[in-house]
Amino acid sequence: MISRQLQITIALLLIALLAGGVYMYELRRRDERNLLQSADARPVTAPVAGPKVPVTLVVAFDDDGVLMRRQAEVALPDDPSGRAREVLRALLAEYLQHPAPHKVGEGADVDAVYLVEGGLCVVDMNAKFATGHPSGVLLEQFTVATMIETLAVNIPGVRRVKFLVEGKERETLAGHADLTTMYDVDAVHQIVTGLEKH
Amino acid sequence: MRSTDVRRLAALAVLAVLVAAVLPWVTRSAEEKRLYVFTPAGISSISITDQDRHEYIALQDLLPNLGQVGIRRERDVVRLRVGAVEGEFRDGRNRFRIGKMQVESALKVRIDESGRVLVPLDLLPEIIKQYTGAEPELRLASHKLYLRGVAQYVSIELRRTDPSTLVLTFPVAVSPNITNEGGRVRLSFTHEPVLMSADRIDYQDKLIQSIAFSEPNGASEITVQGAAPLLTGFSEGGRVITLSAAPAPPKIAQAPAQPPPSTSPIAAPVTPGRLPATASPGLPETPLPVHGVVPFFVMIDPGHGGDDSGARFSEKFQEKDVTLAIARRLRAELQDRGITAVLLRDSDTTLPLEQRAEGANLRRAGMFISLHAGGPGVGVRVYTALVPPADPKVREQAGPFIPWQSVHAAFLDKSRVLGEQMVSELAGRKVDAQLMPASIAPLSRVASPAVALEVAPPRDNPSLDGLNAPAYQQAVAQAAAAAVVGALAHMLEEHK
Numbered sequence A: 001m002i003s004r005q006l007q008i009t010i011a012l013l014l015i016a017l018l019a020g021g022v023y024m025y026e027l028r029r030r031d032e033r034n035l036l037q038s039a040d041a042r043p044v045t046a047p048v049a050g051p052k053v054p055v056t057l058v059v060a061f062d063d064d065g066v067l068m069r070r071q072a073e074v075a076l077p078d079d080p081s082g083r084a085r086e087v088l089r090a091l092l093a094e095y096l097q098h099p100a101p102h103k104v105g106e107g108a109d110v111d112a113v114y115l116v117e118g119g120l121c122v123v124d125m126n127a128k129f130a131t132g133h134p135s136g137v138l139l140e141q142f143t144v145a146t147m148i149e150t151l152a153v154n155i156p157g158v159r160r161v162k163f164l165v166e167g168k169e170r171e172t173l174a175g176h177a178d179l180t181t182m183y184d185v186d187a188v189h190q191i192v193t194g195l196e197k198h
Numbered sequence B: 001m002r003s004t005d006v007r008r009l010a011a012l013a014v015l016a017v018l019v020a021a022v023l024p025w026v027t028r029s030a031e032e033k034r035l036y037v038f039t040p041a042g043i044s045s046i047s048i049t050d051q052d053r054h055e056y057i058a059l060q061d062l063l064p065n066l067g068q069v070g071i072r073r074e075r076d077v078v079r080l081r082v083g084a085v086e087g088e089f090r091d092g093r094n095r096f097r098i099g100k101m102q103v104e105s106a107l108k109v110r111i112d113e114s115g116r117v118l119v120p121l122d123l124l125p126e127i128i129k130q131y132t133g134a135e136p137e138l139r140l141a142s143h144k145l146y147l148r149g150v151a152q153y154v155s156i157e158l159r160r161t162d163p164s165t166l167v168l169t170f171p172v173a174v175s176p177n178i179t180n181e182g183g184r185v186r187l188s189f190t191h192e193p194v195l196m197s198a199d200r201i202d203y204q205d206k207l208i209q210s211i212a213f214s215e216p217n218g219a220s221e222i223t224v225q226g227a228a229p230l231l232t233g234f235s236e237g238g239r240v241i242t243l244s245a246a247p248a249p250p251k252i253a254q255a256p257a258q259p260p261p262s263t264s265p266i267a268a269p270v271t272p273g274r275l276p277a278t279a280s281p282g283l284p285e286t287p288l289p290v291h292g293v294v295p296f297f298v299m300i301d302p303g304h305g306g307d308d309s310g311a312r313f314s315e316k317f318q319e320k321d322v323t324l325a326i327a328r329r330l331r332a333e334l335q336d337r338g339i340t341a342v343l344l345r346d347s348d349t350t351l352p353l354e355q356r357a358e359g360a361n362l363r364r365a366g367m368f369i370s371l372h373a374g375g376p377g378v379g380v381r382v383y384t385a386l387v388p389p390a391d392p393k394v395r396e397q398a399g400p401f402i403p404w405q406s407v408h409a410a411f412l413d414k415s416r417v418l419g420e421q422m423v424s425e426l427a428g429r430k431v432d433a434q435l436m437p438a439s440i441a442p443l444s445r446v447a448s449p450a451v452a453l454e455v456a457p458p459r460d461n462p463s464l465d466g467l468n469a470p471a472y473q474q475a476v477a478q479a480a481a482a483a484v485v486g487a488l489a490h491m492l493e494e495h496k
């Protein structure tokens, strides 16, 4: 027969084990949740089939006030609109790092890209792209110009680009860059050339 | 007390009670936004509705001001005729037709259940032009629409006699309500379409300090600030209002007659005209300025303001304050060089972007300088508008209309000249500077040479303190003012 004292000790140990298990489980769940939340800041890329291909990103560097071309490997879908979206997401990923060479709104993402006949490309961004964007003429110009140039370099036939935010026209990106206008790719290319450092 | 007096008092009391009872209702209905339409026949006001955060009016409310209106409605099409010209409108479209012309609109036209055609406010000049052939003047900020020829611009002349006299000349006789509080005289025009070409003019004068224009609730108000009590006099059958020094009460000495005074360097050209000394004592007989001529002035746009703080540098230090500080310095520097300068905002007020370009265009500014501040980097970035080269295809589709984005295209060369002058003047003052195009609101909508400056901290002190240093801001303002002078000289040279 097990002594009463031993019975109590075993019961206490079992309770402690159970409590510890529950606590560990909670900790892991919290970690997972945190991980998910921090991942939120980066574009949630839909799983894209297909092998990774090299693309050219035109990236802004705020500290030096210059733009530079960077190669990246991106998995691209077959449809042109999807390719345009993934290329832009690859550029945004550069800007959403910590630290980043240039910043856009935390949680910025491309909702959709529409390639319209006649070379018009409509880029629909999420709200966080604009609401969290740092305010300044050059800072906003960097974002707009590098997105347009990156599109033009990788998606043939894009002549003009129009930005929407959550499907609607927005007056400016963050107080300066005009988003009501239809950007002319050639005109933007001239700005980019002036700011580029090889 | 006589019985009539008692009766009058009682009537007054009843009136007071009535006013007190009605006032809350009146003020509430006054909050409803209305567009004041000034026509040769008088003023009417029509209600403004908000659609998707933009201001719209119903064409059925407006068109009767233009002539006999005919309305036809067939399913989703509404046809509105004024005289012989018919317009065709469909719900949810970005274009419509008036006569033979297609009009493009950034915002959609709406047709409500009762068939009223709702159009964005800023399209009214184009719509009225198509219906009548005459373009009206729309002042979006104050919700006023003047049909062509109705607006009456006041012409202002400061005669630098000792003491000075300010002469306001109107195209027709006016009868404002006048409030005179010591040195401040307020002329309030409740039913006269009076306009001033600048919002405010500051004088470096011992007596007349400033004249300002505002448009409270559909009225027009001119406020003259003097350093001493002012006297208001009418002449020319009510067309001319003169503000002069009020004689000191004990001595009834009149100001001695003066030789013809010199006017400010950019005053409007003068034509011979005689001013009978009817009501204003001591006013010398001098030529009157021509009215309707807008003298050259620079419109300065201090970026952001009010709810829009621009870049936030720290808890207390925001872009909107820096832009206003530099704007005021620039105004003073320009005035020192004999050039009139007007600020689009001279306090911490919210001013929508569309109203900034419009404010400059309606007043026919000769140049436009937009001011911004902030990083990255150091020095001053000078921007000209990014206006794409005219696409022949777009041109064709637009027909005879210039798309509103390219209003500025005709001024781009002159803007570049101004920008180049800015860069060289800044460099001459050891401030880093570079020139580049940027698609920055509202430059592309400005109908004059225009640049935007983005002032970052100086190289020798790349910090917020450096950006806020008076000596640095002054150097930037001096360079910008010198650049305006240089660009003007360049343009005059080309004009020869």
Ligand SMILES: [Zn+2]
Pocket (backbone or CB within 6 Å): A136, A137, A175, A176, B303, B304, B310, B311, B319, B371, B372, B373
């Ligand atoms: Zn700004």
